[in-house]
Amino acid sequence: MDQDGLKARLPGSVAHRVQSAKLTGGIATLVVGADGLDAAARQALEAAIKDVIGGVEGVSQVRVAMMADRAPGAPPATGTTAAPAVKTEKKPLIIAVGSGKGGVGKSTLTANLAVALMRAGRKVGVVDADIYGPSQPTILATKGERPQAEGDKLIPIASPFGIPMLSMGHLVEPGKAIAWRGPMAGNALGQLIDARWGDVEVLLVDLPPGTGDVQLTMLQRYKPAGAVIVSTPQDLALIDAQRAANLFDSGKVPIIGLVENMAGYACPHCGEVSDPFGRGGVEAAAEATGIPFMGRIPLAIEIREQSDAGTPTAAGEGPQADAFAAIAAQLARWLDAKAA
Missing domain, CATH: 3.30.70.1350 (Cation efflux protein, cytoplasmic domain)
Structure with missing residues (x-):
């Protein structure tokens, strides 16, 4: 239907x-x-x-x-059509979401943070900067959409959740491999960030895993106001997450906090909670380094299914949605403190 x-x-x-x-x-x-x-x-x-x-x-x-209520001119959530361009000189505040390795749920966190912030009344946009493996078009239900352009700038696509977004997945054919060297990846990132974001106030940038060319371009050209680091509790992921944090620290980008993902699996039959990837490692690392701990997201098949279906968990209700909302609330408080 x-x-x-x-x-x-x-x-x-x-x-x-x-x-x-x-x-x-x-x-x-x-x-x-x-x-x-x-x-x-x-x-x-x-x-x-x-x-x-x-x-x-x-x-x-x-x-x-x-x-929540929108200010006049905010992009409407009326389907996967091009968000209207609003000419403005004001640039959105960039918040990077990074990880040291792939497969830790960084893209899922980014999309759900955006939805939770939007539900709380924030004007938020998303850039999928994972040039080689874009997944935001799937999570935010904009697969197959193509952005229009105004002059030399792209016009973001509005997801069904009212979130303007751009991804390399909107610019290349589905399934086509992207084999670009560093400068080409950096230029692609520039196209996505230097778009006509209208009255978007906060731009969440979903970075690729690691500490490569895209991250360096981000630090050099578009210094983020802050960064959120995602990791699973296991030791190898934590080591890589620390590398990502060190990169932002070297670029004098504040680390807003660490998020522990895939922390605890509740058996759907008996309700017993197990920890296949461990538990508490990210919180302990945060305490040891003095970086704020923003919370944990459970290992739940519903989150995976909803992401694949283009219906982010934070758009609904329940304990998983509450977990994303709690982390988004911490990010919102950080933004308010920065603006004060």
């Missing part, structure tokens, strides 16, 4: 607030504008949507993302 089909099931007083809707694998995800509603009205609206859509044939779960 498509977006129009889902919206048609809702009464007009509710349907007009639905900015996007999709049904994937039995999971219905609706992005709903909550402009002018207090907390009680938001809860009532969400309950009404879940009650109606939950009764639709083929729907096993309903996830509702309530978007």
